[in-house]
Amino acid sequence: MEKTLIIFKPDSAEKRKIGTIMAKFEKAGFDIVGCKMMQLNEDLLSQHYAHIRELDVYPTLVEFMSSRPVIVAVVMGDSVVKRVRKLIGPTDSTEAAPGTVRGDWGTNKMRNLIHASDSPENAAIEIDRFFKTEEIFA
Secondary structure (H helix, E strand, O other), X not given: OEEEEEEEOHHHHHOOOHHHHHHHHHHOOOEEEEEEEEOOOHHHHHHHOHHHOOOXXXXXXXXXXXXXXXXXXXXXXXXXXXXXXXXXXXXXXHHOOOOOHHHHHOOOOOOOOEEEOOOHHHHHHHHHHHOOHHHOOO
């Protein structure tokens, strides 16, 4: 069974969609094997977004992602990375199909309600970044 990391971004809480989105994952047959609320700080965000630190959008992204506590979760299932990414839609919400998380409730590339790992390799790295081993129940 494969695992992936999910971050419910600040706009998912603002729009009161965390439960609705979590229900979509459960309806798709995924297991939630880790879940917690946390306040993201600049150090953790600089690690998580190291690949875009040089972009102009980075300071705005850090400000947004640290604007309120977020929910982070580990979701497990067959081909979960690929299937979750299909369920949530592309990063740019304006390009996401209706019926996907981002297509139904997202605004743009940043305010797209949710982060999901883009590969099994990155999922493992991201899960280790946000969770201790004993916080995952699988």
